[in-house]
Amino acid sequence: MLLSEKLKIGRQESHFTQAKISEELHVSRKTISGWENGRSAPDRTTLIRLSKFYQIPIDVLMDDTKGLDVSEDFRKNEEQKKKWIWTSYWVMVPLAALGYLEFFRFIRYPLIFLFVLVNICVYFSLFSDWQRFSNVRKRLITGAVIIGIFIINIGLIGFDNSFLKLFSNEKADYLAGLVFGHVVGLILLTMMIVVLLLFRPKELILRVKK
Incomplete structure (x- = not known):
């Protein structure tokens, strides 16, 4: 430890x-x-x-x-936190899939991004292993991965012909709202992918004091 x-x-x-x-x-x-x-x-x-x-x-x-010896109450509390963070982590997999389906309008359920946002907030409220990003090299790699995934997500929009056609048919205020919604969606999707790749929860082995 x-x-x-x-x-x-x-x-x-x-x-x-x-x-x-x-x-x-x-x-x-x-x-x-x-x-x-x-x-x-x-x-x-x-x-x-x-x-x-x-x-x-x-x-x-x-x-x-x-390792470190801890009280039974502390161990139980950590076990509970571990269950919550792993649940939040794995929930991101179907949420990411549903998020992409909604983003490209294969399904119509805009509230999915609200669930994505709530789950991300829950996850980071429980995540504590920030020391894995303690050195500059790891922080630079993390930043590069975030930017890379975001650029890839932006590139995927180019395959969405129905979205691109809207720019020739809709009013400016509608398009501004649409673009803003897409940017927010891209940020949330990027965050989920980054969490799944780089922020996997760490197992803490704790012994109970005798």
């Missing part, structure tokens, strides 16, 4: 807020968040203080090969 994961779980298990820890250590809340998301790491002196706050041995904190 990574240091960032241990710091976050240790704080939650000890019932501390990020604000409280930042106050105790005289650092910003953003710094605490950075430690827990893997964007940065505390120095050894601070790590020793954190191990005392969270009652986690310093050798356990510093060794990524060692």
